[in-house]
Amino acid sequence: MLSTAEIGIDLGTANILIYSKSKGIVLNEPSVVAIDLNTKNVVAVGSEAKEMVGKTPQNIVPIRPLKDGVIADYDVTAQMLKEFLKKVSKKMGLSMRKPTVVVCTPSGSTTVERRAIHNAVSSYGAKHVHLIEEPVAAAIGADLPVDEPIANVIVDIGGGTSEVGIISFGGVVSCNSIRTGGDKMDEEIINYIRKNYNIMIGERTAENIKMEIGHANENHTEESTEVRGRDMVSGLPKTVSVSSKEVYSALKESLEQILETIRSTLENCPPELSGDIVDRGIVLTGGGSMLNGIQDWLSDEIIVPVHIAPNQLESVAIGTGRSLKMISKLQKAAK
Numbered sequence: 001m002l003s004t005a006e007i008g009i010d011l012g013t014a015n016i017l018i019y020s021k022s023k024g025i026v027l028n029e030p031s032v033v034a035i036d037l038n039t040k041n042v043v044a045v046g047s048e049a050k051e052m053v054g055k056t057p058q059n060i061v062p063i064r065p066l067k068d069g070v071i072a073d074y075d076v077t078a079q080m081l082k083e084f085l086k087k088v089s090k091k092m093g094l095s096m097r098k099p100t101v102v103v104c105t106p107s108g109s110t111t112v113e114r115r116a117i118h119n120a121v122s123s124y125g126a127k128h129v130h131l132i133e134e135p136v137a138a139a140i141g142a143d144l145p146v147d148e149p150i151a152n153v154i155v156d157i158g159g160g161t162s163e164v165g166i167i168s169f170g171g172v173v174s175c176n177s178i179r180t181g182g183d184k185m186d187e188e189i190i191n192y193i194r195k196n197y198n199i200m201i202g203e204r205t206a207e208n209i210k211m212e213i214g215h216a217n218e219n220h221t222e223e224s225t226e227v228r229g230r231d232m233v234s235g236l237p238k239t240v241s242v243s244s245k246e247v248y249s250a251l252k253e254s255l256e257q258i259l260e261t262i263r264s265t266l267e268n269c270p271p272e273l274s275g276d277i278v279d280r281g282i283v284l285t286g287g288g289s290m291l292n293g294i295q296d297w298l299s300d301e302i303i304v305p306v307h308i309a310p311n312q313l314e315s316v317a318i319g320t321g322r323s324l325k326m327i328s329k330l331q332k333a334a335k
């Protein structure tokens, strides 16, 4: 007899991951979908669509429907999810017959947005759909003892949002979400290069610069990289050399905003739990936690230990999948 599948989905603003209880991570793709405006058909999803960003003819537009941490476009998100579920069931041979699905939602999302996610997954034929808040999933995936009455602090720096949550006894004690994350950093790099070099670069180029030489600490060994873009005066392609100190100055404001959110969350922590944080520290996850120097910079700023979660890019998906077991215990799991 076919057992029904149990699936966890991390509906991230930059990347979507699907985790199956039996097979582990079965899909990990950018949350991008390319639509043909003439026919309204989906032309490509995931990596294939991300490759198209900034390179398509006018009738084909790559869309990131979750870009700012909310479902900007419900229809497109639903279509994208369906394409990914189809891909997983075909390629991985995963039984998609009436699966039980847990989807992780950004903690700042509204009831309407949650309902939209719920509907998108149900319409694919899921038998049961549960929603779990992102910080809880992130903490479970990072192997934190979320069931115990101790403060587990998780900081998830994603593409569109950064979330800071304190989880104790299976529930969210306090949580803050800001719409600043990796995307904002990329934008700041684009702005910096435009203002200082009169060169326009694309999002992909900015992201590569950030990953390559971006740094959270002002004091670091300086490096440089060649950056190619379009000269805004001549309109021709141009290459310039940009240093990591310059990139740092572009990233600084976004990092300060993330720091401020962490600080205020810790300040509002119930006193009984504050002691735990001093001892146990905080755990960073999400793609933004891969920025060079972020661990040392943060621990200097907040003066508590800072740890990096194992599998930063996968911990939310893994936690979402694992949460099935404890879903009934989750106090704040939204409907």
Ligand code: ADP
Binding pocket: 011, 012, 013, 014, 015, 016, 157, 158, 159, 160, 161, 181, 182, 183, 207, 210, 211, 214, 285, 286, 287, 288, 289, 290, 291, 292, 312, 313
């Ligand atoms: P989401 O959960 O919102 O989908 P992710 O956790 O997948 O986001 O993280 C995506 C973000 O992490 C992107 O902005 C990406 O540029 C950033 N990122 C990935 N790797 C690195 C790196 N090595 N250094 C800095 N940022 C990174």
Ligand code: MG
Binding pocket: 010, 012, 013, 156, 158, 286, 316
């Ligand atoms: Mg995420």
